[in-house]
Amino acid sequence: MEFEPVTPVRAYERVVEQIEEAVLSGRVLPGERLSSERDLMVQFGVSRSTVREALRVLQAAQILRSRPGDPRGPEVLAASPAALHKSVRHLTRARHMGLGEVLQFRMLLEGSAYLLAASLRTSAQLDEMAAALEAMRADLGTSEFSRADVAFHDAVARATGNPMIVVCGEVVREVVLELIEDKLVHADDRHALMRSSLAHHTEVLAAVRDGDGALACRLGRQALYDYYADYVPEEGLAKLRPLIGAET
Structure with a gap:
């Protein structure tokens, strides 16, 4: 050329x-x-x-x-989220962005993904979400639980039909987990966290299946807040609370 x-x-x-x-x-x-x-x-x-x-x-x-x-x-090379992941990870450290800001973005992004998925998902995509949820239930308490959890979120993101949501969702999820990985490993009751996560995912899937995007959005944001709130400083929590109960 x-x-x-x-x-x-x-x-x-x-x-x-x-x-x-x-x-x-x-x-x-x-x-x-x-x-x-x-x-x-x-x-x-x-x-x-x-x-x-x-x-x-x-x-x-x-x-x-x-x-x-x-x-x-x-x-x-084919397009990859690796460069975006590197940039976001660098931003969270170089500019001292806290977990609160990153989690706030994740709540906005995933809430919107649930909102869209409730209207745009296909029967096959619903089956993917249900299969991931069943895998979470079967792997409760094991290291495979997280893999099934990721599969659920990926299926929801794909159901939006927007590749940007898929890529950004993957990146911000990984960055959040990296920021608190050590705390999760040493959590007092990881099994309780898994049970809570499973219950939230079950509710969200029901809302997506019923086509109730507003409810799915609220539940998705609440689930993230409940799962991570104990790891976020108070000043970070102040940035998350306005999203609880918001419909869009």
């Missing part, structure tokens, strides 16, 4: 922009390869160091996989 020459001032940024646009527009697809470094130098009209700097940026963003000197050229 052909690219346009760029000016030498911060030229690697212009190279990044053109390659990003080619990937996002679908002119080059995941699994395909760009030209070799030498050919990219000619197409862009820049030095090898400029091409390599652009490729390093694109690789860090997980848009490409590149090895200096590879004659096959850089490989275009």
